[in-house]
Amino acid sequence: MSDHDLAGDGMRLAVLREAALKNGFVPAESLEIPGDPARQAVGGLIFASPLMSLNGKISCQDCHLDQFGSADGLPNAIGVGGTGHGVARMRSGGGILPRNVLPFWGRGSKGFDTFFWDSRVRLVDGRVISQFGDRAPSNDPMIVAVHLPSVEVREMIADNPQVRDGLVDESVDIAAQIHQTIARRFGADATIGQQLARTYGVRRDAMEFAQISDALAQFIRHRFRIQPTRLHRFVFDRGPISRTELNGGILFYGRGRCAACHNGPYFSDFESHAVAFPQVGFGKNGFGTDEGRFNVTLNPDDRFLFRTPPLYNVTKTSPYSHSGSIVRIEDAIVSHFDPLRLVDTKKMSARARADLYQRLGVAARETLPAQLTDQEVRELVAFLRMLDFDPNASVPSTGAMLQRAR
Template structure:
């Protein structure tokens, strides 16, 4: 949700005056104050993670780093988390729909920009990064690994590292002794094998499996973003407003695009804050990727959340129930959930095409054109529980303004930190 202070300043953001139209580098103090709210300097510390006591444990992060790049955590020994979340692509893969053991329904969101949000995946079907890390492992189109095998691999191949963090536990011994390929998320024999396990074995597998996700989350919380040109521009505005310095950072078109973003185009109403997202869910009428199998977005995500074994409120969380406010006050129904998807961060957006949840739009100009003259959401009364809510209005920008807006979005690209070990594949 947009913060009140941001909303107030958004409404007050100065549209170009006659002087500014001649010189786009002229800003009022109120403008500069407003723009500063979007810089990485204003990014708060990572949110508390009560459901994961290892979230900020360096030893856990080092282990999670290994696991993130380990192709052994897949049915064919060829797929790792890094297959679809590639550091050189800002932890995306450049595909409309990710390719691993099969083709996924949606594309891979960037990880660094997701660290501050309460919900993960396009539909928010998990409430933590550790729960998010677990879901692809069992997905037959992604890692395709059953739950028991993934847990057994963790406590066997990483036995020393596991015991250094968790000790030599009975649950780990139970998991090592299991030979079945069992999973409640995979049909046929794995599901039957899971039902056949006794309760103590299922609980042991779930605990080890949750620990696997928690150490991967600890690694992901190490992924920092470097300041982009936009950040450096606003910092320069705050320091001395020297026009020659400003012009070396952003071009006229980029500055005019920034003014459009914050003003006339109203992009900042949803794409606000240092990560350019409100982390909320909206239906913007993006083209339906498959009209015979419509994507209900948040509507389905909420249902999955309520059925998820690994939430903040679950037995495998480290949190007290009162700490799980997002789950305790979860919005469970309403037409605004139907076909709604999480507002993506616009950090590095120029380098993370294609766009929308299934890569329906190839370029930023395609995205801007959609917002400029949007089409109402596709509706099929046989598939939709209700007519989808529609959250946007036409922008009515000229072609030049659309190009300027795209130019500004390119200034949100951070340099890839080549010297940062967390952005590199680990050595073991």
Template sequence: MRRFIVTALLMSCASVVSAQQLPNPIVPSDFPKLDTETVALGRQLFFDPILSGNDNIACATCHHPALGTGDAMSLSIGEGGLGLGRLREVVNGNAPKARIPRNAPALFNLGAREFSVMFHDGRVQMDRDSMYGIAMPEGRTLERPMNSALAAQNILPILSHDEMAGHPGENPIADAIDAEQIHGPNGAWAQLTAKVEAIEEYRMAFDWIIGEDVPLHISDIGNALSQFITYEFRATDSPFDMYLKGNTTALNADQMAGMTLFYGDANCSSCHSGKFQTDHGFHAIGLPQFGPGKDDAYSDAGRGMISGDTADKYRFRTPSLRNVTLSAPYGHNGAYTDLEAMVRHHLDPFEGLGNYDRRQAALHELGEGAKDWEPMDNLAEVLRITMAAEIEPVALSDEEVDQILAFLGALEDPISRHGRLGVPDRVPSELPLDPVSDPS
């Protein structure tokens, strides 16, 4: 009898959701074709600190597979830090604003063809009117065509003083960036490329890809990183994927009920739509603001700072929800470390902002000078964030919230907990790797 009831419930949920037009299953053509040698090379570059100005921080430091391709912190410590995740400490006496102003976003599925907008504010995106078809920040236009928006965004963190480049006076690359010498034979990109090319193992690997007599270019490095990220962090074999492919037993009763809510009354899919649960758009959801922000007032206007449109203030890119159970904290600044708390904020952003528990933020200790909470202590700023919020409150019971969470769990690909290739034992530069153990 119990089996009959459960089966009836599943069939009922399925019929309701079918009316809401579930996304089509992901197919191989949703991703670009990859080259094995380039993927392997990109893996070495991803974990190698050689791409930093001071040879002390890698892409993986803030996007480590052991930490859900992030670093498990609301806001990262980049340059001047030592260690991984919550164990990372400031070692060079950096000023408080050395804290990175936005959360290190997850990398899952960013290599899929439909991901044409990068960063929380979309400052890199495919755009036919821009140089080589990719819009880049001012002063950072591409020197050559690149394979994707992902490849283009890969060559930007290496230009950030607080992320990977280091500060003026510490190394020639940081000095070049400070002088806005980015392009050309003596620019920061060329200097970083020269560091990689000087390592014989890297030059030999690139010989197979670009040719023995072809000088290495920063675009080659960005493309290699893109191929590795596309392969390593593809997450398309979740229970939800199995369900979409016709396995009606792939989801349990709570997950099915959560799916019905997600694509129905809870209104989640109005923004988290499509195969990867993102519309790739920008929305203001009233998240509390803390950290150094993006301007002198410690605030962060998000997309509005890129578009110049006042209507875009406090809007941020809709993240994919694939592997959301692995990629806390959540939001453009990691405001919530708890997934349920983030879900409940979406249900009533005004309540969430007004009663935000600051203990939700996972921040490294930087002392009183950090002024992390200036925006939240500024009533006018809080009101501006509140007025910009676009989400209409939705009333759900505790049971329904649990069902939403169950469905979000069904978006997790089991392989993402350990990866495909994983962390290499060494990198060609012989610089030390970040610790592999999960420090969270």
């Protein structure tokens, strides 16, 4: 439907456009940080290479898959020891990572400086705050973030007694050793080593993790950059919108209060908040619990808080929430204002119930949406679909980029 068809809604069309702009919505291209195509291409090879893991068996791409919107389609990620992708991977017996995989859209683009569910890498006043402390390997939080997966136990490193002894504190020195080993391996690889040497002007036997992490960051930044969506077309080019989408948009910025947290160019305030999603899986803190931001700050006020998720392509990244407990996007929205509708507390273990009640208490302090009807939830989903990248805008698949790089 065009503005013309929705003539009677002229005022509401203007209200939605204005609300989007006021809440930080900007043209997709304005978020891009340009990079170097040769470095992006070699970064793509590294992303797909199992040399990235200490045991040489798992690549970044094994969890961050194109067909699941760069996440893995599983509630909790399966790390080292797992084989195959998607559900096959779940049955294969790898170590379970206690968090839902995050997709990559917009990561490291302009203003996207806060990483992971618990914001354990973030830029504050121009300084990167992370577990590296004063020894952050870069001033670029994206580059710091891509240093972590290869040194996290169970993610890309096996959880066995020897590794545990050495890595139990995941110390900065041990991380540096692992990174050095990985960098030398890439240097020695016939294809990747040669390309790295050429694009960075470094001898293959002197390869450092600085080059590896830069290439990875450049690849992710470029491959998963924000592309125009139907909302961009609607706001900036008077593109079409249906009445359902319009209703959803007005709710999103209005009575639904979604933009209280899902605001800015990426639909995230990059702050930590509590929504009492049902929690499944092992949980970062064990026994099905994940204390979120508290794990990083140890400040009791931060218990059960998680980074507001950005919402581009969100209709494609089921399951939802930090623990991947929610399959339908409608239910992800319902969890914000009526979490108990989704669980049968009688069937939960006493511990799980206690955990949920604690999280409900924390969520009660938030400015959460008021009750919405099922019809309104459907309208919100229709609006969220407008944040999917427009399939007509061409984005090469990772595979196509790799072909080109060869």
